[in-house]
Amino acid sequence: MIEKGCIVISKAGRDAQRFFVVLDVDKDFAIIADGKVRPLEKPKRKKLKHLQKTNRCVDLNEMITNNKLRHTLSPWNNDRNNGEVVT
Numbered sequence: 001m002i003e004k005g006c007i008v009i010s011k012a013g014r015d016a017q018r019f020f021v022v023l024d025v026d027k028d029f030a031i032i033a034d035g036k037v038r039p040l041e042k043p044k045r046k047k048l049k050h051l052q053k054t055n056r057c058v059d060l061n062e063m064i065t066n067n068k069l070r071h072t073l074s075p076w077n078n079d080r081n082n083g084e085v086v087t
Contacts, residue, residue: 012050019076035069
C-alpha cells in the first residue's frame, strides 16, 4: 500500500521510470514530487495505479526543501545504477 513518505516509481506517462516521494494520498490519487521536474511548490497528482511502491520510505519532516528532496532521490534518478531499477 502506498502511503505518505514512500519512494515510488512512475509506471506511466511522461515521467515514466522516474522516482518520486509521496507527499499525500487520497482515495485513488497520490500527490508526488521529486524536487526537480516536480518541485514541492508544484507537485503532481497521479493515479495510484500508475505508481509502483519501492521498499524505501523517507521522513517528510526532513524533506522541507527541493534540494533535500533531489539529494534523497539522486541515487535513482541520475542513472547511477546503469539503468537498473532499485526497489
